[in-house]
Amino acid sequence: xxxxxxxxxxxxxxxxxxxxxxxxxxxxxxxxxxxxxxxxxxxxxxxxxxxxxxxxxxxxxxxxxxxxxxxxxxxxxxxxxxxxxxxxxxxxxxxxxxxxxxxxxxxxxxxxxxxxxxxxxxxxxxxxxxxxxxxxxxxxxxxxxxxxxxxxxxxxxxxxxxxxxxxxxxxxxxxxxxxxxxxxxxxxxxxxxxxxxxxxxxxxxxxxxxxxxxxxxxxxxxxxxxxxxxxxxxxxxxxxxxxxxxxxxxxxxxxxxxxxxxxxxxxxxxxxxxxxxxxxxxxxxxxxxxxxxxxxxxxxxxxxxxxxxxxxxxxxxxxxxxxxxxxxxxxxxx
Amino acid sequence: xxxxxxxxxxxxxxxxxxxxxxxxxxxxxxxxxxxxxxxxxxxxxxxxxxxxxxxxxxxxxxxxxxxxxxxxxxxxxxxxxxxxxxxxxxxxxxxxxxxxxxxxxxxxxxxxxxxxxxxxxxxxxxxxxxxxxxxxxxxxxxxxxxxxxxxxxxxxxxxxxxxxxxxxxxxxxxxxxxxxxxxxxxxxxxxxxxxxxxxxxxxxxxxxxxxxxxxxxxxxxxxxxxxxxxxxxxxxxxxxxxxxxxxxxxxxxxxxxxxxxxxxxxxxxxxxxxxxxxxxxxxxxxxxxxxxxxxxxxxxxxxxxxxxxxxxxxxxxxxxxxxxxxxxxxxxxxxxxxxxxxxxxxxxxxxxxxxxxxxxxxxxxx
Numbered sequence: 001x002x003x004x005x006x007x008x009x010x011x012x013x014x015x016x017x018x019x020x021x022x023x024x025x026x027x028x029x030x031x032x033x034x035x036x037x038x039x040x041x042x043x044x045x046x047x048x049x050x051x052x053x054x055x056x057x058x059x060x061x062x063x064x065x066x067x068x069x070x071x072x073x074x075x076x077x078x079x080x081x082x083x084x085x086x087x088x089x090x091x092x093x094x095x096x097x098x099x100x101x102x103x104x105x106x107x108x109x110x111x112x113x114x115x116x117x118x119x120x121x122x123x124x125x126x127x128x129x130x131x132x133x134x135x136x137x138x139x140x141x142x143x144x145x146x147x148x149x150x151x152x153x154x155x156x157x158x159x160x161x162x163x164x165x166x167x168x169x170x171x172x173x174x175x176x177x178x179x180x181x182x183x184x185x186x187x188x189x190x191x192x193x194x195x196x197x198x199x200x201x202x203x204x205x206x207x208x209x210x211x212x213x214x215x216x217x218x219x220x221x222x223x224x225x226x227x228x229x230x231x232x233x234x235x236x237x238x239x240x241x242x243x244x245x246x247x248x249x250x251x252x253x254x255x256x257x258x259x260x261x262x263x264x265x266x267x268x269x270x271x272x273x274x275x276x277x278x279x280x281x282x283x284x285x286x287x288x289x290x291x292x293x294x295x296x297x298x299x300x301x302x303x304x305x306x307x308x309x310x311x312x313x314x315x316x317x318x319x320x321x322x323x324x325x326x327x328x329x330x331x332x333x334x
Numbered sequence: 335x336x337x338x339x340x341x342x343x344x345x346x347x348x349x350x351x352x353x354x355x356x357x358x359x360x361x362x363x364x365x366x367x368x369x370x371x372x373x374x375x376x377x378x379x380x381x382x383x384x385x386x387x388x389x390x391x392x393x394x395x396x397x398x399x400x401x402x403x404x405x406x407x408x409x410x411x412x413x414x415x416x417x418x419x420x421x422x423x424x425x426x427x428x429x430x431x432x433x434x435x436x437x438x439x440x441x442x443x444x445x446x447x448x449x450x451x452x453x454x455x456x457x458x459x460x461x462x463x464x465x466x467x468x469x470x471x472x473x474x475x476x477x478x479x480x481x482x483x484x485x486x487x488x489x490x491x492x493x494x495x496x497x498x499x500x501x502x503x504x505x506x507x508x509x510x511x512x513x514x515x516x517x518x519x520x521x522x523x524x525x526x527x528x529x530x531x532x533x534x535x536x537x538x539x540x541x542x543x544x545x546x547x548x549x550x551x552x553x554x555x556x557x558x559x560x561x562x563x564x565x566x567x568x569x570x571x572x573x574x575x576x577x578x579x580x581x582x583x584x585x586x587x588x589x590x591x592x593x594x595x596x597x598x599x600x601x602x603x604x605x606x607x608x609x610x611x612x613x614x615x616x617x618x619x620x621x622x623x624x625x626x627x628x629x630x631x632x633x634x635x636x637x638x639x640x641x642x643x644x645x646x647x648x649x650x651x652x653x654x655x656x657x658x659x660x661x662x663x664x665x666x667x668x669x670x671x672x673x674x675x676x677x678x679x680x681x682x683x684x685x686x687x688x689x690x691x692x693x694x695x696x697x698x699x700x
Contacts, residue, residue, distance in 0.1 A: 006458070006461050009458050010458040010459060010461075012458075013454060013455050013457070013458035013459075014455065014458075017444060017447065017451050017452075017454070017455050020447055020451060021444060021446050021447055024446045024447070024487070025446075156440065157440065157441075159407050159435075159437075159440070160440075160442050162405075162406060162407050162425060163405055163406070163407065163430065163434075163435050164430060164442075164456075164459050164460075165427040165430040165431055165459060165460065166459045327409070329408070330407070330408045330409040330423060331408070331409055
């Protein structure tokens with residue numbers, strides 16, 4: 001049989017088995033999909049409170065009165081209500097707290113919340129950014145990859161890939177692609193619903209086809225980069241055996257440095273430059289900023305190139321760690 | 335040319351040594367002491383095509399290390415090894431398509447999926463043509479009686495069923511060599527027996543070469559023509575099962591039933607009485623004296639029934655492996671073996687026990 005063809009067949013077989021495996025746990029799956037929205041909600045409320053405080057009004061008055069996106073014309077007229085319905089009804093207290101004395105002091109200096117900007121982000125941008133980060137992380141986060149690889153090294157299951165003529169990293173990648181695809185299919189409707197209800201926050205409207213292509217490319221890059229980095233961390237288990245603290249440090253760093261918590265533009269001067277040199281931003285910030293139209297033209301092209309260079313760097317590192325690890329494994333035990 | 339050629343193969347491990355206590359733990363952060371453990375000490379071994387070889391030895395003797403080296407999972411410290419002309423630890427795909435390793439304690443199937451999905455994946459991993467795949471699979475499934483279990487997730491199979499699935503998966507690509515690391519560990523008697531029968535049948539019909547490690551003497555008695563005893567990284571015996579018995583058993587067990595048990599004590603003149611439960615008596619008679627002693631006994635005593643058997647193999651190995659010799663030194667392993675064999679303790683005769691167990695199996699399988 002043609003070797004390329006049989007290789008394709010093998011990939012397809014691994015992919016299909018992974019799909020089937022993923023569909024076994026329906027309950028866990030649905031739950032996991034819904035849980036993804038929760039942390040994002042709290043972050044949106046946090047930013048809401050921050051913007052409101054900057055506008056000079058107490059946060060408690062928020063829900064009924066935020067004139068989100070009213071300046072943007074008739075297009076968005078209906079949406080603030082919709083956004084309110086979906087986002088705020090459950091968590092934010094609806095009763096207004098009496099704050100007479102404070103109000104008299106601050107009312108003079110208060111501005112319209114939509115005019116408040118933090119380094120170029122108004123509240124709408126911020127909420128749109130948070131939604132996009134959620135989307136980007138649906139691509140770049142790899143639950144269980146590091147611990148899975150480390151576990152199979154510790155327990156010796158990695159032997160299977162030494163005995164059988166099949167590549168572990170390739171299998172894991174295909175497996176992950178299958179898992180993600182199942183996830184996207186199931187999560188498509190909740191995601192679409194949230195983005196539809198929140199459409200008014202996206203002031204630039206739906207991205208143009210070329211921008212959309214760039215966004216998709218950056219999301220694919222985010223997926224590959226996330227996979228490569230976390231696979232590297234897992235492979236360190238050949239040397240350290242226990243990598244959970246390493247994984248924790250990575251999670252913590254990526255929480256801040258990937259733009260998961262806030263847009264990286266908000267970082268003060270020397271820091272933002274340093275963060276720009278690190279790969280983390282391509283996991284969340286970069287795809288989101290591209291979608292928001294904050295990165296365009298040459299900067300966009302350069303960004304995409306750098307992102308894929310990072311993918312390459314970590315991909316090659318993975319291979320090196322795998323080969324070195326096997327030599328060590330072969331020498332030490334198994 | 336032998337199928338497997340091992341020459342002066344050694345494997346040393348570095349094992350981290352930690353003293354007791356917190357202070358030692360802190361010190362261990364900076365300076366670690368390692369002790370070298372010799373898992374295999376320059377072994378030589380040749381296996382011909384179609385042999386069924388058992389590796390026997392206590393835990394940590396080097397059995398599994400040998401299988402790992404042969405399947406290319408680990409590199410040796412020194413020495414050479416060729417299997418079908420390949421160096422195993424180079425892990426060429428050509429070699430990997432021609433052998434299989436099954437470990438009793440490791441699972442190679444997809445846990446959450448029915449085994450047939452793993453089988454199909456194996457078809458593509460090993461590039462098995464579809465018609466060959468189907469006929470091999472059907473044959474194995476039929477032999478092992480797995481047809482009803484193919485659609486059940488692996489995690490819901492019993493240990494015995496799972497082992498059969500593992501074997502099926504391992505044999506789909508028709509390996510020429512099969513390495514089995516304790517394939518019957520943890521299985522009940524019936525499942526053990528089923529797997530033994532299967533292996534025996536398969537090995538004979540396909541003339542494949544099988545190397546097996548096991549703690550169960552029954553596995554080895556049922557299956558292997560050749561036994562390699564490894565202890566402390568060295569091969570201490572390599573030969574037939576009968577050869578072990580001849581070499582290490584100085585005595586045979588003679589069991590008698592007497593019509594009249596009054597003069598039973600007099601039997602002590604012929605050998606050591608190991609069990610006395612009138613009208614049954616069991617005694618051990620030195621191997622060479624068995625024919626003459628037995629003739630005399632039959633003459634002098636009202637014997638109703640008689641059987642002669644070898645002491646159980648377990649006994650030999652228990653002594654062999656517990657005699658605490660440090661390999662080399664004053665006591666050669668061989669001497670230790672002989673020493674062990676002379677102090678045999680009593681236990682049920684082997685043949686009778688296997689017989690009764692087989693009877694039981696027949697019952698159970700009905």
